[in-house]
Amino acid sequence: MEISEVSSVEYSEVVKAPIHVFSSSEFNNANSDKCEEVKYLLFKEGKNRLGIIGGIRNGNFYSPFSAPFGGFSFLSEDVKINYIDDALEALELWSKAQGYAS
Numbered sequence: 001m002e003i004s005e006v007s008s009v010e011y012s013e014v015v016k017a018p019i020h021v022f023s024s025s026e027f028n029n030a031n032s033d034k035c036e037e038v039k040y041l042l043f044k045e046g047k048n049r050l051g052i053i054g055g056i057r058n059g060n061f062y063s064p065f066s067a068p069f070g071g072f073s074f075l076s077e078d079v080k081i082n083y084i085d086d087a088l089e090a091l092e093l094w095s096k097a098q099g100y101a102s
Contacts, residue, residue, distance in 0.1 A: 001043050001044065001045045001049070001083070001086040001087055001089070001090040002043070002044045002090070003041050003042070003043055003044075003090050003091065003094045004041065004042045004044060005039060005040065005041055006040050006041070006042055007040065008025040008028070008029055008038070009025070010040070011025050011040035011051060011053070012024070012025040012026070014042055014048055014051060014075065015042075015051040015075065017073075018051075018073045019071070019072075019073045019074065020069055022064055022067035022068065022069045022070065023051075023052075023053060023069070023070065023071070023073045025040065025053070027067065028055075028065075028066070031065075031066035031067070032055075034055065034065060034066040035056055035057045035066070036055070036056045037055070037056040038053065038054070038055050038056075038065075039053070039054050039055070039056065039061065040053055041053070041054070041094075043072075043083075043086075043087040043091075045083060048075050049074075049075055049076075049079060049083045049087070050072045050073065050074060050075060050079065050083065050084070050087050051072065051073045051075065052070075052071065052072050052073070052091070053070070054070070056100065059099070059100060059101050060100055060101050061095050061098075061100045072084065072087065
């Protein structure tokens with residue numbers, strides 16, 4: 001599974017119906033002062049499958065970074081468990097490559 005770091009605008013164009021308001025670009029942009037940087041990630045295997053927004057604080061990647069809920073937004077109703085498993089593995093590898101502790 002590939003991870004693409006995208007802008008908040010591109011994320012909104014791809015993740016049109018986030019799982020909850022706390023997973024929207026708009027909410028996270030409004031709260032961006034609560035972290036050092038906001039990361040918008042898309043997970044692709046053949047096509048985009050999942051998205052996640054996280055904030056960087058003290059060398060760590062957090063989702064959520066300013067809300068009660070975070071995590072993956074599914075881009076279709078039939079996201080298979082293996083896509084979630086692959087995305088978690090890819091996120092761990094990406095985080096380590098970026099030098100984030102978690």
